[in-house]
Amino acid sequence: xxxxxxxxxxxVLCQISCRGNKQHNSDEKSFSQKxxxxxxxSQSSFPFPEIPATLTEPEARKSxxxxxxxxxxxxxxxTLVNNRDVTEQGFVNFIALLADGxxxxxxxxxxxxxxxxxxxxxxxxxxxxxxxxxxxLYNPNSPFYNEGLYGLYLETMLGVLPQTxxxxxxxxxxxxxxxxxxxxxxxxDFTYYQPDxxxxxxxxxxxxxxxxxxxxxxxxxESCHEVLLQMAADTALTEAVQTGKLSVLAVYTEGxxxxxxxxxxxxxxxxxxxxxxxxxxxxxxxxxxxxxSLYLLDGQKTVxxxxxxxxxxxxxxxx
Numbered sequence: 001x002x003x004x005x006x007x008x009x010x011x012v013l014c015q016i017s018c019r020g021n022k023q024h025n026s027d028e029k030s031f032s033q034k035x036x037x038x039x040x041x042s043q044s045s046f047p048f049p050e051i052p053a054t055l056t057e058p059e060a061r062k063s064x065x066x067x068x069x070x071x072x073x074x075x076x077x078x079t080l081v082n083n084r085d086v087t088e089q090g091f092v093n094f095i096a097l098l099a100d101g102x103x104x105x106x107x108x109x110x111x112x113x114x115x116x117x118x119x120x121x122x123x124x125x126x127x128x129x130x131x132x133x134x135x136x137l138y139n140p141n142s143p144f145y146n147e148g149l150y151g152l153y154l155e156t157m158l159g160v161l162p163q164t165x166x167x168x169x170x171x172x173x174x175x176x177x178x179x180x181x182x183x184x185x186x187x188x189d190f191t192y193y194q195p196d197x198x199x200x201x202x203x204x205x206x207x208x209x210x211x212x213x214x215x216x217x218x219x220x221x222e223s224c225h226e227v228l229l230q231m232a233a234d235t236a237l238t239e240a241v242q243t244g245k246l247s248v249l250a251v252y253t254e255g256x257x258x259x260x261x262x263x264x265x266x267x268x269x270x271x272x273x274x275x276x277x278x279x280x281x282x283x284x285x286x287x288x289x290x291x292x293s294l295y296l297l298d299g300q301k302t303v304x305x306x307x308x309x310x311x312x313x314x315x316x317x318x319x
Contacts, residue, residue, distance in 0.1 A: 192279075
């Protein structure tokens with residue numbers, strides 16, 4: 001991702017620090033107002049709303065900014081929508097404020113509803129902005145990856161889309177996935193088969209030292225291969241498995257038995273390896289949007305980390 005939100009944070013801090021001094025406001029127009037006035041000449045930056053000078057408390061100013069954030073943006077202007085320096089940067093700044101840890105859920109929902117209502121019914125803007133939301137909030141490789149905020153966005157879309165809209169089923173399906181296997185939940189049980197044909201379930205899988213690293217993988221996936229090599233070369237992980245500090249369960253999800261068996265010799269010793277015969281994928285039991293997908297569970301199969309990077313799991317385990 002090439003966009004960052006430093007600009008808006010500086011702008012917001014500047015606006016929030018303004019305490020409504022009448023002389024200051026008369027001498028110098030706000031940066032956002034200047035942007036709005038310049039729209040007719042050149043839309044080179046996002047048209048932020050002007051926060052009323054009567055709002056002096058930081059919380060009130062932030063609330064106004066978020067609820068009115070998209071009001072000056074013309075969703076019907078395809079040229080504007082295509083301008084990534086305006087549209088995409090504006091979106092990044094928007095979600096950065098929503099996800100800064102201080103925004104109440106009620107305000108987040110209201111802000112998202114105002115945003116979604118602005119582009120629903122405008123086909124081109126809808127395609128661009130829903131893809132932008134997917135890329136930034138739902139892609140594990142995005143620095144703004146945020147399943148909680150993405151779930152609120154999906155709920156918002158289901159609330160503003162017409163009941164006849166064909167995309168409703170897609171949003172419902174994604175929302176169901178996002179709500180599954182979250183931190184604190186009991187991990188969804190499934191059946192898998194070991195190389196000798198032994199049938200096992202996640203629920204009955206034994207766990208050493210109350211920690212289970214669950215990995216959904218495909219040896220023919222390049223990123224899976226890279227992560228597997230990284231894990232196999234990790235002497236601390238190897239020692240943790242050998243000394244009983246951790247159990248690892250690697251489950252192949254793609255259904256090609258020949259490909260799975262061909263790569264079994266590459267799997268580290270001490271791991272439990274199995275294939276689910278595509279049950280997880282076809283049943284949408286886990287969200288496999290990116291592979292490999294790693295979960296850290298405790299001995300009761302409660303989720304401690306969901307779809308986390310190996311580095312994060314390693315740090316949590318203090319390997």
